[in-house]
Amino acid sequence: MTLAEMAVAVLTTADGRQKTALSRNFAAQWRASRAAGTPIEVGTANPPLRPARPEKPELRDPRDVPHRKPGSEAGRIALLHAVAHIELNAVDLHWDIIARFSGTRLPIGFFDDWVKAADEESKHFNLMCDCLERLGSHYGALPAHAGMWRAAEDTCDDLMGRLAVVPMVLEARGLDVTPGMIKIFKQAKLPDAVAALETIYAEEVHHVAYGSKWFHFLCGRHDLDPTEVFHGLVRKYFHGNLKPPFNEEKRAEAGIPPDFYWPLAGTEHARSG
Ligand SMILES: [Fe+2]
Numbered sequence: 001m002t003l004a005e006m007a008v009a010v011l012t013t014a015d016g017r018q019k020t021a022l023s024r025n026f027a028a029q030w031r032a033s034r035a036a037g038t039p040i041e042v043g044t045a046n047p048p049l050r051p052a053r054p055e056k057p058e059l060r061d062p063r064d065v066p067h068r069k070p071g072s073e074a075g076r077i078a079l080l081h082a083v084a085h086i087e088l089n090a091v092d093l094h095w096d097i098i099a100r101f102s103g104t105r106l107p108i109g110f111f112d113d114w115v116k117a118a119d120e121e122s123k124h125f126n127l128m129c130d131c132l133e134r135l136g137s138h139y140g141a142l143p144a145h146a147g148m149w150r151a152a153e154d155t156c157d158d159l160m161g162r163l164a165v166v167p168m169v170l171e172a173r174g175l176d177v178t179p180g181m182i183k184i185f186k187q188a189k190l191p192d193a194v195a196a197l198e199t200i201y202a203e204e205v206h207h208v209a210y211g212s213k214w215f216h217f218l219c220g221r222h223d224l225d226p227t228e229v230f231h232g233l234v235r236k237y238f239h240g241n242l243k244p245p246f247n248e249e250k251r252a253e254a255g256i257p258p259d260f261y262w263p264l265a266g267t268e269h270a271r272s273g
């Protein structure tokens, strides 16, 4: 199988645990082939517009997903469930970028990075499922946000747009909100959930950094000004303003400078500084 075919196999597997098992297995095969100096061929493929998804969770408009008090057990389960859903989407997003842009001339390091990210997202999904199961719940027990794939569909033929919106906006947002979540589970004395979220937090920085790295690479290739192009693409594909407070330190670590995101935070914030 080529790498692009592997990506499509993951995308067309519906069950979360099966999808992530396949994803981790393919990532290990890719790594081994690279280490042996005989890399699996990248190839090309036609990924589905949307990945296969399990029957549950029921996908609802974000406004119709019930909110629960964060300090309650039900609230903590809802939070872990929402993160599990994000992680499953992320598995597909990373394999989708591989399949979707396999025909674009790119250094092999591009594929190394997204295979590694997909492997880590698979681990994150499983960690969140384990946490849910320890609390007597499971992924699929609650409704989840529909529309998480929208950014992928909108950017299915625009690699720079994909990099700008997915790793550099959506995954960067994860860096902003994860410390608050870790605090919630520390207060609830749930060390397994704390450890899982700390793993996610540490690894997500790299996914944002891969986004920034390849975005800048493509700007260089096409002789474009990165800040200007980033603003244009986020305004085109991301619906709404970016929400402060931003985790400036982790964003900097991931190669996202403040002048990338502050001007997109809305007029109100731009005016106040
Ligand atoms: Fe993740």
Ligand SMILES: [Fe+2]
Residues within 6 Å of the ligand: 090, 117, 121, 171, 204, 207
């Ligand atoms: Fe990620």
